[in-house]
Amino acid sequence: MMESPTILRRMLVAILMGVALTGTAVISHSAQARGVEIVSVQSQGLGITQRDAVLDGVREAVSMVNGMAIASQTSLAELTTEVTTDTDSTFLMSSAFMEQVSTATSGIVEGYDILSSSEDASTGLVIVELSVRVARYTASKQLDRLRMALGAMRIDNNVQDRAAAAEFAEDLQDGVIDYLTQTRRFAMIDRQLMADTQAELNFVATANVPTRELARLGNQVGTDYLVVLELRDLFTTVSERKMATTNRVRRKTALTSEAGVRIIDVATSQIKFSGTVDSLGDKDYRDLARKASRAIGRYIQNAIYPIRIIAIDGDVLTLGQGGKTIERGERYSLIRLGERLYDPYTKESLGYQETAVGTVMITTVRAKQSKAEIETLDGADIATLTGYEYVVRPIEPAADAEMEAARERVKKAKDQVKSLKDKFDE
Known part of the structure; x- marks a missing residue:
């Protein structure tokens, strides 16, 4: 027995509504801008019609992710697409309507799924539960x-x-x-x-x-x-x-x-x-x-x-720092870290006990790490280095001596300037 066109149409609508309420709609979207990602959030919408409830839920999702200020700048309220009651749910999950939502939000909403839809018996308002995909800025x-x-x-x-x-x-x-x-x-x-x-x-x-x-x-x-x-x-x-x-x-x-x-x-x-x-x-x-x-x-x-040693391979050490902060040929003190020390009065941490065990020289510098060779070891053997944590600290003894000489010259020059000024004032 052949069903009437009206019954067939209603059956088709029911099937489409079932797919719409449980499936995932896919719409095209442009490549994401750097630092902006798509996140899925669940929200609830309320409205006189299902369409109004969906738009309210989308606005709520945008507000949850990016704040009310951004949600208020979307154009969702300006969507005036007319849909019939029978095909409301079907159209709301269609690519055409989602494209309108995406356009109204300038891409901030990629799409959504209707998880459930019901009518409040006391108010007659439609309540929808949505899963909305929203663009969000991701901090570094x-x-x-x-x-x-x-x-x-x-x-x-x-x-x-x-x-x-x-x-x-x-x-x-x-x-x-x-x-x-x-x-x-x-x-x-x-x-x-x-x-x-x-x-x-x-x-x-x-x-x-x-x-x-x-x-x-x-x-x-x-x-x-x-x-x-x-x-x-x-x-x-x-x-x-x-x-x-x-x-x-x-x-x-x-x-x-x-x-x-x-x-x-x-x-x-x-x-x-x-x-x-x-x-x-x-x-x-x-x-x-x-x-x-x-x-x-x-x-x-x-x-x-302080710069840490992250690997030891014989007399070659790998430092956990590189780039322009380290230069080939620089020399560092190799420091072995001991137990953590605390101030006896304030009980605050004073850092770790440090023991100088030798010197190293930078041989290779990369973007994020560098290599150094051991020059000297004080009372230690290379084989005994493993099992401890180490840092390195810069060695600049020559600069200190030169600095003292420069300070003396500066002091003499300042004294001469002061003496001349005093004579001029007299």
Whole structure:
């Protein structure tokens, strides 16, 4: 017996509704932008019709993932597609309607599945449960590292050449940021180019940019530690020496800088670390800034994350750091770590007991690691190195002696300037 067209149509609608309510709809979408991923969330929608309930559930899903501000900027409320009651569920799960939803959200909603649909007996409103695929910004895993930012560098009033000091301070600050970033130990948060960053975010919020890109808003992060640098001294001295055999005069230029370093816990304003770094150069202030930034970067890193030995193969050691922070030919002290030590009064950790067991020299530098060969071992044998943890710390004895000589020249020069000033004042 042949069924009537009306019955066949109703059977077909019922089958399609069953598929729509349980299946997964697939729609085309463009490639994801870097940092933006698609996540699935479950939401509930409420409306006079099933269509209204679905749109309400989609809005709720966007709000759950990216916040109400972004949800309110979608155009879901402007969807005015007319559908009949009999084919409502079928059309709501069709590719055509999902394309409209995707367009209304500029791609921030990739698609959805209707998990269930029912009618509230007391209000007559339709309630739907949805699984919605929403674009979300994914922060870099590097933000799991200790976050640090450099504050504006201060210049002490005792520094005479203010113009040179300002230029030196800018180069120094950039160099420290570069060094700490390349250690791959810290998540360096920018505080110098915030105006440029905000201008770009303002552009993302305009109507010219797809709504999917709005997932980038509201993701700026705070910092754990603030590094504050103070330039306390910057001086140039020129010494002359007459050669007895040729009567020629040799001039030697020495540039010195003294920088104070403070690391502040942003949450509590507690000063976690404080010290002074002296640097010496013999070319110009830009070269001195490069050397000083490297010295300060090392100083900060060694205080928090000294370079670890991650593998030992005979007399060849693998260091867990590379890039531009390490150079071939550099020499380091090899330090064996012992038990953790605690302050007897405050009970705070003082780090590990350290025992110098030898020296190593860098032979190979790669992007994320480097190799070093053991030069000397003090009272230890290569075969006994395994089974312990090690770090290395830089060796710069020659620089210390040269620095003392430069300091003496600077002191004499300052005394001469002061003496001349006093005579002039008289």
